[in-house]
Amino acid sequence: MSAIVSVENVVKEYPLGKLKVRALDGVTLSFGEGEFAAIAAPSGAGKTTLLNLIGCVDVPTSGVVRIDGQATSELDDAGLTRLRLHKLGFIFQSFNLITVLDVYQNVEFPLLLQGGMTKKERDRRVREIVEQVGLDKQMRHRPNELSGGQRQRVAIARALVTRPRIVLADEPTANLDSATGQNIIGLMKEINRKNRTTFIFSTHDPMVMSQAERVIRMADGRIVGEERRAAEGAA
Amino acid sequence: MGIYVKVAFRNLLQARRRSLLLGLALASVSMLLVFLMAISQGMADSLLETTTTLASGHVNVHGFYKPSTNAVAWPIIEDEKKVRPLVEEILPDVERVVSRAHGWGKIVSETGSIVTSVTGILPEQEDRLRERLTLAPRSAYMEGGGDEVVGDVSRVGEPGTIFLFANQARRLKVDVGDTVILAAETSGGAANSVDLTVVGIGRDLGMVTNFISFTHKDTIHQVYQLKPEATGSLLLYLDDIERTHAARKELADALASRELEILEHLDQPFYMRMDALSNQRWAGQRYDVNTWEAEGAHGKWVITGFQWISYFLVSILVLIIVVGVMNTMWMSVRERTPEIGTLRAIGMGRSRVLLLFVTEALILGLLASGFGAGLGALFASILDAARIPLPSDAAKTVLMSDTLRLSVRLDQIVRSVLVFTFVAGAASLYPASRAARMRPVTAIHHVG
Numbered sequence: 001m002s003a004i005v006s007v008e009n010v011v012k013e014y015p016l017g018k019l020k021v022r023a024l025d026g027v028t029l030s031f032g033e034g035e036f037a038a039i040a041a042p043s044g045a046g047k048t049t050l051l052n053l054i055g056c057v058d059v060p061t062s063g064v065v066r067i068d069g070q071a072t073s074e075l076d077d078a079g080l081t082r083l084r085l086h087k088l089g090f091i092f093q094s095f096n097l098i099t100v101l102d103v104y105q106n107v108e109f110p111l112l113l114q115g116g117m118t119k120k121e122r123d124r125r126v127r128e129i130v131e132q133v134g135l136d137k138q139m140r141h142r143p144n145e146l147s148g149g150q151r152q153r154v155a156i157a158r159a160l161v162t163r164p165r166i167v168l169a170d171e172p173t174a175n176l177d178s179a180t181g182q183n184i185i186g187l188m189k190e191i192n193r194k195n196r197t198t199f200i201f202s203t204h205d206p207m208v209m210s211q212a213e214r215v216i217r218m219a220d221g222r223i224v225g226e227e228r229r230a231a232e233g234a235a
Numbered sequence: 236m237g238i239y240v241k242v243a244f245r246n247l248l249q250a251r252r253r254s255l256l257l258g259l260a261l262a263s264v265s266m267l268l269v270f271l272m273a274i275s276q277g278m279a280d281s282l283l284e285t286t287t288t289l290a291s292g293h294v295n296v297h298g299f300y301k302p303s304t305n306a307v308a309w310p311i312i313e314d315e316k317k318v319r320p321l322v323e324e325i326l327p328d329v330e331r332v333v334s335r336a337h338g339w340g341k342i343v344s345e346t347g348s349i350v351t352s353v354t355g356i357l358p359e360q361e362d363r364l365r366e367r368l369t370l371a372p373r374s375a376y377m378e379g380g381g382d383e384v385v386g387d388v389s390r391v392g393e394p395g396t397i398f399l400f401a402n403q404a405r406r407l408k409v410d411v412g413d414t415v416i417l418a419a420e421t422s423g424g425a426a427n428s429v430d431l432t433v434v435g436i437g438r439d440l441g442m443v444t445n446f447i448s449f450t451h452k453d454t455i456h457q458v459y460q461l462k463p464e465a466t467g468s469l470l471l472y473l474d475d476i477e478r479t480h481a482a483r484k485e486l487a488d489a490l491a492s493r494e495l496e497i498l499e500h501l502d503q504p505f506y507m508r509m510d511a512l513s514n515q516r517w518a519g520q521r522y523d524v525n526t527w528e529a530e531g532a533h534g535k536w537v538i539t540g541f542q543w544i545s546y547f548l549v550s551i552l553v554l555i556i557v558v559g560v561m562n563t564m565w566m567s568v569r570e571r572t573p574e575i576g577t578l579r580a581i582g583m584g585r586s587r588v589l590l591l592f593v594t595e596a597l598i599l600g601l602l603a604s605g606f607g608a609g610l611g612a613l614f615a616s617i618l619d620a621a622r623i624p625l626p627s628d629a630a631k632t633v634l635m636s637d638t639l640r641l642s643v644r645l646d647q648i649v650r651s652v653l654v655f656t657f658v659a660g661a662a663s664l665y666p667a668s669r670a671a672r673m674r675p676v677t678a679i680h681h682v683g
Contacts (some may be wrong), residue, residue, distance in 0.1 A: 057580050057675035078584060085582025096577040096679070100245030105238070112238050113582050158581065 003030035003066075004165055004198055005054055010063030012049050012221075023049040024060070025221040033165070034196040036189055038203055038212035046221040047202035048170055054200065055088055055168045056080045068165060085113055089159030091169035091188075091201075095151040097143040097158070103130060104139045107157045114162060129157045133187060149180035153187065160191060169201035173208050185211045239587075243595035250567060257563050258599055262607030264552040265655045269611030271545035272647045275538060277619065277640035278633075282534035283476075283527065285440045285635055288367035289447055290354075290504075291530035292333060292470030293479045294486060296322060297505040297523040299498070299512050302422075308512035309422055310337040310505065313520050315466040318495070325489040326482055328474045333360045336455035337467035337506075340419030342397070342448070344407040351403065352506065353417060353448050355455030355467070358392035363472075364449070365391060368398070371438040376404035386411035386435035394451040397431040400444040402628065404436045411436060417450070421460040429458050439628070441635030442533055468505070479526050487524040496521040504530045534635055541633075553658055560596055560662035568592065568670040575670050576678030585671040592667035593660050600659025604652045612648055615641040 012024040023046045031037055039047045052058040053065050056072050059080075065072045067083055075083065084090075097106050107130055111122045130136055133153040143151055152172060159167050169188065173181030185208050192199045201212075209215050217225035247254045287293060298312030312318055315334060323329060336355035341348050356364065368388050373380030391398040397415060399407070409415060411433050418428040431450060439445075456463065473482055483500070491497045498521050501508065505523050512521075528535060568575070575588055583591075619641040625631045634640065 052676050055580065057576075057679065081579070081582055081584045084580060088582075090577075090580045092577065092679070094573075096573065096580075098242065098574060098577070100242055100249055105241070109238065110581050113587070162582075 004033045004068055005200070006030040006066045007050070007054065008064045010053060010060045010065060012053060013061045023221055027223055029216060029223060031198055031200055033198055034192065035214060036192045036199045036212055037214040037216065038201055038209050039216050039218060040203060040209050041218035042204055045218045047218055051168050051170050051200065051202055055090060056084050085110065086162065087165050089162065089164040089167040091152070091155045091159050091167065091172045093171040093174045095143070095155045097151060097154055099143050102140050102142050103135055103154050106154055107161050110158060110162045125161055129161045132191070133157045148176050149183060152176060152184050156187060160197065164197065166198045166200065169199065171202050173203065173205060178207065181205065181208060239591050239594045240598065242591060243598050246567065246595055247599055253563055253566065254599060257559050258603035260559055261556055261600060261603035261655055261659065262610065264549065264556055265604035265607030265651055266611035267552070268549045268651050269608045269648055270615050271549070272651065273612070273615035273641040273643045275542050275545060276642040276644055276647065278538050278541065278635055280642045281441065281635040281640055282531045282538065284367065285443050286531035286534065287527045288363050289440070289443050291527040293473045293476055293527055294471045294483045295505070295525050295530065296469040296471070297525065298467065299521045299523065301518045304516045304518045308509050310467045310509065311461065312466050312469070314464045316464060319469060321490060321493060322469060322471060322486065325486050326471065328478065329471045330474050331472040333470040334466045335468050335470060336452045336461065338419055338455045338459055340417050340458065342407065343416045343418060344409045344413065346408040347406055349403055349406050351448055352446055353450055353455065355452035356392040356449055357452050361392060365389060368437045371401040371436050375401040375438065376436055377410060388435055390434040391449050392451050393434060394453055395431060396434040396450065398435045398437065398449040399433055400437045400448070401439050402445055403448060409433055417458055419458050423460060427458050427460065429454060438637045439631050440637065442632050483524055483526050490522065490524065498523045500525065502529050503532050537633055557658060557662040560659050561666060564592060564596055564663045564666040567595070568666050572673065572678050575673055576675050579675035580679060589667045589671040592670055593663050596663030597656055597660040600656035601652065604655030608648045608651050612643045615643050
C-alpha cells in the first residue's frame with residue numbers, strides 16, 4: 001500500500017510563557033491510501049496536534065509531513081490552502097458547521113471554494129453526498145434544527161463532497177451518544193470502503209477504536225504502540 | 236460571490252441588535268448628509284434661478300465706457316447694434332438675448348431714501364423676469380400690513396414706473412401706487428431726476444433683491460441722458476446651460492479677435508469692477524464677458540461656506556461611524572474566530588476571508604445608507620413641498636429664497652450611498668485583515 005501521508009521525525013513545540021511545551025516528540029508514521037486508521041490516546045497526548053499537522057492547518061517545528069508526496073513545510077499559506085481544499089477533508093469534534101447556512105449550503109460551500117464546476121454538477125454532487133449520509137429530508141434545515149448526529153453527518157458530507165483523498169476527523173464521536181457515535185463511525189467506514197478514501201481519526205473511546213483497521217497509540221507526544229486488524233469483509 | 240453575500244447578510248441578521256444599532260447610526264448620518272445636500276442644492280438652484288432672471292443671463296456682455304482717461308467708468312455699451320450681431324454670429328446656440336441698461340442712484344420717497352441700482356428693461360424681452368417675480372404681501376413691507384397682495388407684475392418695466400422689493404419698500408415706507416423720485420447724476424455730470432410710480436413690490440429673494448429695482452430702459456436713458464443706441468449689458472441665454480463656461484470663453488476670444496477690448500475675466504459681478512476700472516488710465520469702450528456664476532459670486536461663497544460646514548459636520552460623524560464599524564467588525568471577528576478557523580481548514584484562502592467580512596460591512600453600509608438617504612430625500616421633498624416661509628431676512632439672504640427650498644438630486648443620493656458604503660467597507664478592512672491573517676489552527680481552537 002503506497003503512503004499517502006507520511007510523518008517523519010516530527011517535533012511540534014508550543015510556547016507557553018517563557019517555556020516551550022513539546023506536543024509531539026519525534027513522531028514518525030505513515031498512512032496508506034484507503035486506510036481506516038485511529039489515533040488513540042488520552043487527552044493531551046498530542047493526537048489533535050498530529051491531525052493538525054497532517055491537515056496542514058499547522059506546520060511542524062521540525063521534521064517533515066508529506067501529503068501525497070508534497071512536504072507541507074515547503075508550501076506557503078496559499079499552497080497549504082490549496083492542499084486542504086483539494087486533497088483533505090475535515091470532520092471536527094464540535095461539527096463546526098456554518099450556522100447561517102442550511103445543510104445543502106454547508107455541503108456546497110467547499111465546492112464553491114474550489115470553483116470550476118457548473119451549478120448543475122455541483123447540485124448533483126451535493127445531493128448525492130447528502131443522500132449518502134441520509135439527510136436528504138433535512139436538506140434545507142439549518143444546523144440548529146438538527147440533532148448532534150445529524151450535524152456530524154453534515155460535517156461528513158461537507159468533508160467528502162470535494163472527493164478528498166484523506167479525511168481527518170478529530171474525535172468525531174466525542175459529542176455524540178454511543179449509539180449515534182457508532183452510527184457515525186459506521187457511516188465513515190462504509191464511505192471508506194466504497195470510495196477508498198483514507199480516514200484518519202482520533203479517539204479515546206475503545207468502542208470507536210474497535211472499528212478501526214489500524215490503531216496507533218500515543219502518549220506524551222510519542223507513538224507508543226500500533227495494532228492492525230484485518231478489514232471487515234477482506235479476503 | 237453569491238455565497239459570500241448570503242453568509243454576510245445572514246451573519247448581519249444573526250447579530251441583529253448590533254447590526255441595527257450600527258445601521259441606525261449609518262442611516263442617520265447618511266440622512267443628514269442628503270438633507271444638508273438638499274439644502275445646499277436648493278440654495279444653488281435658487282441662486283441660479285434668481286441670478287439668471289433678475290441679474291444675469293447664462294453669459295453676459297457688460298460694457299464699460301470711459302469718455303476720458305480720468306473719467307469714471309460707466310456701465311454702458313455705446314452702440315448695441317455693433318455688438319449684438321457679433322454675439323449672435325459667434326454663439327449660434329444663444330436662445331435669447333436680453334438688453335438691459337444700468338443706473339445707480341437715489342430713490343427718494345416722502346419719508347426716506349435709499350441708494351440702489353436701477354435696471355432698465357424692455358418689457359417685451361422680459362417674460363422670464365415676470366414669471367420669476369412674485370408680489371410680496373403688505374405685511375412684508377408695511378407695519379400693520381396684512382396678507383393682501385397689491386400691485387401688478389405684468390406692469391414691470393412700464394415707462395414711468397418702478398418695481399421695488401419688500402426690503403426697499405420697507406425702508407422707503409412706500410406702497411404700490413405711491414410715487415418716488417429717482418435722482419442721479421447724468422453722464423455729463425449734471426443732476427437729474429424723474430418721478431416714478433411704484434407698480435409692484437416683490438418678495439425678497441436673497442441678497443440680489445437688496446440692490447436691484449426695475450424700470451423701463453428709456454427711463455434710464457432719460458435720467459442718465461444716454462444715446463438711444465446705448466445699452467448696459469447683453470444677457471445671453473443658451474440652449475444648454477452646461478455650455479456656459481465654454482460659451483463665455485468662445486465669445487470673449489472671438490470678440491477680442493474682432494478687435495473689441497475685452498477685460499480680463501474675473502469671478503465677480505460686473506458692478507464690483509467699476510471702482511477699479513475708474514482708477515485705470517484708459518479711455519473708450521471695453522467689455523467684460525462673464526457668466527451667471529460670476530454675477531452670483533456672493534451666493535456661491537455662501538453655498539461654498541455652507542457646504543464646507545456640512546462636510547465638516549458629516550466628516551466628524553463619519554469618523555464616529557468608522558470607529559463604530561471597526562468595533563462591530565472586530566467583535567464579529569472575535570465571536571466567529573472558530574468559524575474562520577473552520578473556513579480556513581476547509582480551504583478558504585486569506586483573501587476570501589477578508590472578502591467575507593468586508594462584504595458584511597459593505598452590505599450593512601449599503602442598506603443602512605440607502606435607507607438613510609431615502610429617508611433624507613423624502614424628508615427634504617416633504618419640507619420643500621410645504622414651502623415653509625423663512626422667518627428672518629438673514630435666513631432669506633443666506634438661503635436666497637423667501638421659503639425653505641430643498642432640492643433632492645438623484646446623483647447626490649447615489650453619491651452619498653456610495654460614500655457611506657465605501658466608508659463602511661474601508662473601516663472593516665483592518666478587522667477583516669486581522670481575521671484573514673489568523674492561523675487556522677489558532678482560530679479553530681479559539682475559545683471565545
